[in-house]
Every structure is written in C-alpha cells, then in structure tokens.
Amino acid sequence: MGKHARPSGKSAHHAQGSVVRARPLPVRSAVRLRRPVDIWHKPALSAVAALAIPDLTLWALGRLDLILYTSAGAMCALYAHGLPYAARARTLPWVVLGMVASLGVALTAASLITSTVLLVVCASLVAAVHKVVCEATRIGPPGNIILTFIAASAFFVPQHPGQVPLHMALALGAGVLAWLVCMAPALIRPQGPERIVVARALEAAAGLLRTEADTGGGEPAGVPPARHATAAAVNAAWQTLFLVPVHTPAKAAARAGLERLLVRAESALGDTGHAIEASAEDGPRDARFAGAEADRLGGWARELRSGRPLPEVALSAAQTEELEGVAAAEPGPRRPAPGQPRGVRAVLARLAPGSPLLPIGARVAAGCVLAGWASMAVGVGHPYWAVVTAASIYQANTTLSWQRALQRTLGNLLGLLLYTALLPLMHLGPLAMIALALACQLGAEAGITRNYWLGSVCVTPMALLLTEFGSPVPATTLIADRWIDTVVGAAVGLACCVLVTNRRAADRIEVALGRVAAAEAVAFRLLAAGPAAGADDARDIGWARDRLTGCLIELREAVEVAAGEWWQRALPEERIARAEQRGHRALAGLVRRLSEPALAA
Incomplete structure (x- = not known):
C-alpha cells in the first residue's frame, strides 16, 4: 500500500x-467498481458451454435431479484460463480430480453420517483444505470457492452408498467435457494466452513510461506504484512463457518472438531508472524518448491482442545473447534461474511449518464450523450456505476479509431480489430454469471481475436454481434461509477472522x-x-x-x-x-x- x-x-x-x-x-473502496478483466468472457463462455451440454442432456433424459453432480465437473471450466494451452492441459485434470475427490468425500460422508453437526465439521475441514491448497498452488480465480460450494452442498444431499460411484462418474465425465471445452480455442489461437500476458506487460511498461514522461524525470518519493505494477506484469509474463513448450522449430520461433517483445517491455524498468537519475538538462530529452517508446509498446500490445503477426523488435547484443542461450550444449530461449523450487516442491514449500497460509486455514476451519452451527441454532435448513459464506470471505488479511464479507452480504441481498423477480420465468418449465441458470453464470463472470458483490448478484439466483433442480423448496423458505445464512456466515466468519489474527x-x-x-x-x-x-x-x-x-x-x-x-x-x-x-x-x-x-x- x-x-x-x-x-x-x-x-x-x-x-x-x-x-x-x-x-x-474501509467501506467505500469495498463496493467501488473496477475495470473488467480483459479475458472475463473466456471462462464465462467456457463454463456456459460446459454446463449447457450436460444440463440439456439430463433434461432430455428427465433426470434434472442429477444436475448437481454434472455441475461439479462442468464448473472446472472456470479454471486455468491464464495458462498457455500446454500447461492448461496438465493443470485442468488436477482441478477435475480435486473436484471429484472432494465430491466423493462429501457424498460418502452424506451416506454414512446422520448427524448434521458432524457433517458441518466435515464440510468445514474440507473447505479449509480447499483454501490452503488453492493458495499454495496459486491456481488463480475462482480459487477455492467453487470447490467448496459444490462439496459443501454435497455433504447435505440425501445419499446411499451405492449411488456414490455413479454420481462421481457423472462429475468426472462432465470434467472431461470441461477440459475439452477449455482446450478447444487452441485450435483457433494456439498462442492466445501467452500473447495476452505479454500484451499486459507491454501495456504496464507503456504506462510506466508515460508516468515518467509526465513527471519529467524528477525523482518521486518512494517507488512509484506504476513501477511495482510493471515489474509484477513482466515477471508474470516470464513465468507464463516458461510454461510454453518449444518442441518444434515453429513453436520455438513463436515463443522467441514473444520473448523479444517482453524483453523490450522489461527495458522500461531500466529506462525509467536512467531517467530518474538523469540531470535536469537531459530531462526533456528523456521525457520525449519515454513518450515515444510508450506509444510504440502500446501499439505492439494492440497488435498482440488482435492476433496480427509479431512485430520485429530491436534488442541489444547482451539481450540477444541471453535469449539465444548460454552454451552450445544448452541452446534455446531464456530459462528460469536455477535453485528455485518449482512444481510440487514449490507447493510443499509454501505449506511447510511456519507458513503464513496455516493461520488462514485455521480461520477457515473455525469460522465455517461456528457459522454452520450458528445456522443450525437459528433453525435454517441449509447450514452449508453459512459454511460456504464463511469460507468465501477469508482473504489474505482482515481488511480484505472484511471487504469480502461486506461485498457478499450486499451481493446476496440484491441477488435474492433478482431471484424473486425471476420467479415467474422459472414457472415456465425446466428449459426456462436451465436458460436462467446459464444466463446467471454468464452474468456472474461478467460482474465478478468488476467487484465481487456485483458477481454475487448473479451467483445467488444461480445457486438457488441448482437447489430447485434437486429438491424444490417453497420460494419464501428458500429466500429466507439464504438471507439468514448469508448474515450468519458473514458475521461469524468475520468474527473468527478478527479473533484468529495472523x-x-x-x-x-x-x-x-x-x-x-x-x-x-x-x-x-x-x-x-x-x-x-x-x-x-x-x-x-x-x-x-x-x-x-x-x-x-x-x-x-x-x-x-x-x-x-x-x-x-x-x-x-x-x-x-x-x-x-x-x-x-x-x-x-x-x-x-x-x-x-x-x-x-
């Protein structure tokens, strides 16, 4: 900050x-709308496609009561859209397996445990595992909340042990479909994800140079936020390019072209430092150079996003040597620095004793248990909603958790009003309900990148619609339960967040x-x-x-x-x-x- x-x-x-x-x-900043994320439509459309196919199939078979299980696998289509397709192909199966495993644990517990108190405890422990593992793997949006929503719901679905394998198979099949949907764009734009992340780095570097041009080369107090943002964007782009395979000459050439653009974006960090240290006499000249270079980088970013051929980029001799490799025995593009843990070792390192993630996991477990029990104490018939609400508000610190609690409460209240307005359309039949659920999914992804509360306005009616497919409940009861569980879950969860300090x-x-x-x-x-x-x-x-x-x-x-x-x-x-x-x-x-x-x- x-x-x-x-x-x-x-x-x-x-x-x-x-x-x-x-x-x-803070309050005002919690509800302020941001600019939407540039690729929000990609997970949105992927999830709609992955949900629509099994939903319509179940409708044709007259088995909409199974929609929870297919939704578990289909929701995996929301993940890994920031990764190159080769890395996405490896990552999504782990997400699907994690979802299916969580569903299996929940359904098995539902079939063997009759105590609601114990089921709340089990759901809360699974929610804590989801939070810690998602943070350690840095899977990215939507993080743990989708896994927890599906699993917590499944803990309270009436179940027989013999039904569990079939329901898990349905989730796995829908997960395979989600994998296919997420990989399909590779047939059209195989370099799409890496081009976007390099474009972001170019845009951040252009913003840094424009800031420098505006200040005229004067030294600011502290480090400008634009400099932090550029360093982070460039670092994220390198980490993405490291995941791009170069098995063929064509792929190697395509990646090398993106690397040259990224090196040029990275050069803004040095150009700005030079301008800061420049004398007053050199200031105007440096400002003119910064403005021209910013325009050039911005133009290249637009070309990347539009899918045009990669532009030719001039680099220094040292930059070229670094990209081309360090020895004849190791030809190839720039590689990560040695000695840094990667893959499973990096995840285990983040979960080691003393990790800052462990207090967060403790917060989630304690908050979800107490929220679920409080929901039972006030007589609500859906205690898992309180568990999911508590799990969803826990962020990296108390301030962000407070903001998320405020956002979820506001979004759920407005979402319940939207659900009430949609009730006449729901009465038109199952097809109308499916269409509304898909529309809400699309609206949720469109709004959630602007602010969590705006996305929750559409998430709430979608969650209630999924409940209606399995076991219809009177609308007044459903709305009242949802509102009470939201307030209880947010209040109890936030109280635990304040008491369990990190x-x-x-x-x-x-x-x-x-x-x-x-x-x-x-x-x-x-x-x-x-x-x-x-x-x-x-x-x-x-x-x-x-x-x-x-x-x-x-x-x-x-x-x-x-x-x-x-x-x-x-x-x-x-x-x-x-x-x-x-x-x-x-x-x-x-x-x-x-x-x-x-x-x-």
Whole structure:
C-alpha cells in the first residue's frame, strides 16, 4: 500500500518495538467498481458451454435431479484460463480430480453420517483444505470457492452408498467435457494466452513510461506504484512463457518472438531508472524518448491482442545473447534461474511449518464450523450456505476479509431480489430454469471481475436454481434461509477472522527483507564488475535480475498482507522504503546493463 512506501517519524519510533495498533476497516473502496478483466468472457463462455451440454442432456433424459453432480465437473471450466494451452492441459485434470475427490468425500460422508453437526465439521475441514491448497498452488480465480460450494452442498444431499460411484462418474465425465471445452480455442489461437500476458506487460511498461514522461524525470518519493505494477506484469509474463513448450522449430520461433517483445517491455524498468537519475538538462530529452517508446509498446500490445503477426523488435547484443542461450550444449530461449523450487516442491514449500497460509486455514476451519452451527441454532435448513459464506470471505488479511464479507452480504441481498423477480420465468418449465441458470453464470463472470458483490448478484439466483433442480423448496423458505445464512456466515466468519489474527504476516516481511538484501548484494556486485562481456555474464545478470524482481514482488505482497491485518505490530516502514528504493535502483541498473547500447527504434 502506498502509505508504507514513505518513511514517517512515528513508524521509525515503533519499527522495532512490540507496539501493536488497530487499523480501520474501509467501506467505500469495498463496493467501488473496477475495470473488467480483459479475458472475463473466456471462462464465462467456457463454463456456459460446459454446463449447457450436460444440463440439456439430463433434461432430455428427465433426470434434472442429477444436475448437481454434472455441475461439479462442468464448473472446472472456470479454471486455468491464464495458462498457455500446454500447461492448461496438465493443470485442468488436477482441478477435475480435486473436484471429484472432494465430491466423493462429501457424498460418502452424506451416506454414512446422520448427524448434521458432524457433517458441518466435515464440510468445514474440507473447505479449509480447499483454501490452503488453492493458495499454495496459486491456481488463480475462482480459487477455492467453487470447490467448496459444490462439496459443501454435497455433504447435505440425501445419499446411499451405492449411488456414490455413479454420481462421481457423472462429475468426472462432465470434467472431461470441461477440459475439452477449455482446450478447444487452441485450435483457433494456439498462442492466445501467452500473447495476452505479454500484451499486459507491454501495456504496464507503456504506462510506466508515460508516468515518467509526465513527471519529467524528477525523482518521486518512494517507488512509484506504476513501477511495482510493471515489474509484477513482466515477471508474470516470464513465468507464463516458461510454461510454453518449444518442441518444434515453429513453436520455438513463436515463443522467441514473444520473448523479444517482453524483453523490450522489461527495458522500461531500466529506462525509467536512467531517467530518474538523469540531470535536469537531459530531462526533456528523456521525457520525449519515454513518450515515444510508450506509444510504440502500446501499439505492439494492440497488435498482440488482435492476433496480427509479431512485430520485429530491436534488442541489444547482451539481450540477444541471453535469449539465444548460454552454451552450445544448452541452446534455446531464456530459462528460469536455477535453485528455485518449482512444481510440487514449490507447493510443499509454501505449506511447510511456519507458513503464513496455516493461520488462514485455521480461520477457515473455525469460522465455517461456528457459522454452520450458528445456522443450525437459528433453525435454517441449509447450514452449508453459512459454511460456504464463511469460507468465501477469508482473504489474505482482515481488511480484505472484511471487504469480502461486506461485498457478499450486499451481493446476496440484491441477488435474492433478482431471484424473486425471476420467479415467474422459472414457472415456465425446466428449459426456462436451465436458460436462467446459464444466463446467471454468464452474468456472474461478467460482474465478478468488476467487484465481487456485483458477481454475487448473479451467483445467488444461480445457486438457488441448482437447489430447485434437486429438491424444490417453497420460494419464501428458500429466500429466507439464504438471507439468514448469508448474515450468519458473514458475521461469524468475520468474527473468527478478527479473533484468529495472523501474527506471522509481520514475520513474512522480515524474511522478505532479508531476501531482497541478498539479491541486492548480488546485483550491485555484478554492476560493479562492469558491462557484460559475453554470454556467461549476460546470463548471470539476467538471473540476478529475475531473482531481484521476484524478491521485490514478494516483499510488496508481504507488506500489503501485513498492512491489512487490523491488529498487528507496527511495520518497519523506513526499512521497507529503503529496501524497495535500493532494490528497484539495482533492478534498473541490471536491466539497463543488458539494454545498452541504446535501443533502436
């Protein structure tokens, strides 16, 4: 957060002390609408297609009571749309298997356990597992909420043990269909995901350069947010390109073209650092260069999004050497720095003892159990709604959890009003109900990227429609239960979030500061050694740049998480500001070292 980017006397006094402070919880920012995500329509249309086929098939067979099970697999079509198709093909099966396994646990428990109290406990533990695993794997939107919604619902569906295999098979079959739907666009635009992520990096770099042109090269207080955003966008693009296979010359050439564009976007981090350090006499010239380069990067981003052929990009000799490989025995494009855990090892490292994810898991488990029991205490017939509400509000810190609780409560209230307005259409028959459910799914994905409450307006009637397919309930009872469960789940869940504080958030800052310091030391040592003299030097500078970028992003994430905890030790704001300023100055130097001589037009 911006307020932690500049030192203050108060923070200096308490930086190393044990003083804690309570932070206010925002309201206005929680309901403010954002710009929609650029690819919102991709998961939306995929989910609609994956849901429509089994829904219509079940309607033709007269078995709409099975729609919950097919929806479990079909909802997997919402995941992995930010990944290249090769990585998506590997990731989606794990999502489907996780969904089917969760459904199997829930249905088995429903068939063997008659105590609602125990079922609430089981659903809450599964919800906690979903939250921690989704955060550790960084699966991305929609995260744990879809898995928890389906599984928690299944815990309370009347079931016989003999029915479980068939219902799991239906979910698995719909999951296979979801995989096919999500992979189908690869036949038309096989490079679509990686082109989009590189376009985002180009747009972020263009925004950074325009900011520099507007300020005229003057040094700002702290590190500009645009610089953080550009570093994060470039890093995300590299991580995506690392997942693109290069098994054929054509694929290698296509990836190399995107890498050249990304290197040019990354050069903005060095150009800006040079402009900040420039003299007043050179300022106007640097501002003109920044504006021209920003226009060029923005134009390339538009070409990427439109599917046009990749433009030719001029790079420095050091940048070209880094991309082309470091030795004859290892030809190929830029690779991740060695020594960094990846795959399963990275996930296990994030779940190790002392992980900041463990308090979040404890919050989810405790909050969901208490919310479900509170729902039972007030006589609501759908305690799993309270469990799902509690699970959905838990975010990285208390402030974000408060915002999500407010958003979900507001969205569910408006969603219940929408459901009431749709009741006459629902009475037209099953086909009308299917059409309404699909329309709500599309509306949910369109709205949720602008703000969670806006998406919840459509999610609520869709969830109630799924309930109607399985076992019809009077509308007044259904609406009353949903509203009570929403309020109970949000209130109890938020109370547990406040009581179970994440004191490890501040410890994560200390770890991140140490990693930034180590990466800075390597960077400054390489900068003191002089210009890159060959491919080996270019490789070392590139890896140092990647490590430093990752450490700075991790530090900024740790600060934002800790800053949102309502009861937390005072943050070492001066140390954070100094570390970020030095780190970005070193990063600019590394990028500039690879970019010299000056880029051609």
